[in-house]
Amino acid sequence: MKCKLCENNNLSTIYTVPNVPIFQNKVYATVSEAQNIMTGNVTLVMCSNCGFIFNADFDRNAMNYDAQYQNEQAHSLYFKKYLLELIDLFTEKKFHEMRIIEIGCGKGYFLEMLRKNGFDVTGFDPAYEGDSPYIVRDYYSEKYLHLNADLIVLRHTLEHIDAPLKFLRGIAHAVSSGAQIFIEVPSFEWILEKRAFWDIFYEHCNYFTFESIASLFQESEQGLLFNNQYMYLLADLSDLREQAAPANATLTNFEVSKMLELLRFCREFVQSHSGMLVWGAGAKGVTFASLTDPNRNYISSLVDINPEKQGRYIAKTGHSVISPAQLADFEGGDILVMNDNYYQEIQKQIKGRRFNLYTLGAIQ
Incomplete structure (x- = not known):
């Protein structure tokens, strides 16, 4: 290999x-x-x-991304705020002066936000199910060269692509000279810092550090987003290398034993808080439940604000997903928040109810 x-x-x-x-x-x-x-x-x-x-x-x-796949985060006010901050960054970079193509645009929520803010953007996603005239239900390729894109936006797509360099080469061949690319991916440095075993899962086949993603281009600009959980890279596609350059490949703070130690601690926490709830039925919550309560003995349910997930069951363990409104059926209890970024938003939703709210950072 x-x-x-x-x-x-x-x-x-x-x-x-x-x-x-x-x-x-x-x-x-x-x-x-x-x-x-x-x-x-x-x-x-x-x-x-x-x-x-x-x-x-x-x-x-x-991997078959069909109608059962639900990854829309825009039901959260905090996440909407983050997307507005991202649009501010796009404005600062003068992307509103460019013809933009968003590859892997999903259900098109961010694309629609861009268009409402005056950006000229067309989306591509073969699994798109809506009827927007601005989204093409197809893979982006050289047959769309006539769209003359100045900027390719690739948000939370590259970590799902089995051959990322080959994928980027295909994009580079399908754009006009001088086009740029904006890539947003999860930060592996953040995973290491938090010992976040819940953020390593099958859907993400690739994990990038600042150095490894920069090694793909001769020159690039990079930054952190979403309280350091994500990172971005902006580069000219003409600077894409034929092969990644040698980079600093040492992970000085990566110790598997420390990640497994935290996993053991979290299992003990779940067992000592039987009947607890986990807030967040996305990848983090599903991975956490699968590794800490595989037989569905301790975690009562997962809470999620996405109505498409409510009343259904998560993969492998079969834990149920309930809505925030269903918390009224509980007299109280313990809730573990899977993403610290949403803590204050969740705190407001359960105000006045007898729940103990925990974050993964606070219980360690």
Whole structure:
């Protein structure tokens, strides 16, 4: 096996989790259906040359993003605020003067926000289910060269692509000379800092550090977003390298033992707070529940504000997903918030109710 960015064959295994759901963001109509989904292994390997980290056991042929896939975060006011901050960044970078193509635009929420704020943007997503005239239900390729894009926006897509450099090359061949690319991905540095075992899962086959994503381009600008959970890279597509350049491939603060220590602690916390709720039925919550309560003995349910997830069941464990309104059925209890960014928003929603609200950072 070789690195998918630089073709170096000196790879070392840094983290493994067997038998995990291949989709964290799919929900199911029955417990039985949820418990009988396909699973796979996460075997993270790191390249000693460019620092790229990827799941060596990822099978792209198993990934089918259909109507059961629910990853819309815009129901949260905090997340909407974040998207507005991102639009401010786009304005600061003068992207409103460019013809923009967003690849992997999902349900098109961010695209519609951009258009309402005066940006000229067209989206591409083969799994799109709506009827927007500004979204093409297709993969972006050279046949759309006539759109003359000045900027490609790639938000939370590259971490799902099995061959990321090949994918970027295809984009580079399908744009006019002088086009730029804006890439937003999760930050592996943040995962390391937080020992966030709940943020490593099958859907993400790639994990980027500042150095490894920068190694793809001769020159780039980078920054952090969403309280350091995400990072961005802005570069000219003409600066895309044929192979990733050597980079600082040492992860001085990555110790598997510390991540496993936190996992053991979280299992003990869940067991000592039987009947607790987990707020967030996205990838973080599903991964956390799968690793800390695989037999559904301790976590009562997961809470989520996305109506498409409510009344359904999460992959593998079959925990139910309830709405915030259903908390009225509880006399009180413990709630663990999966993403600290949403703590204050959730705190307001449960104000006056007898719940103890915890964050993952606070319980450690």
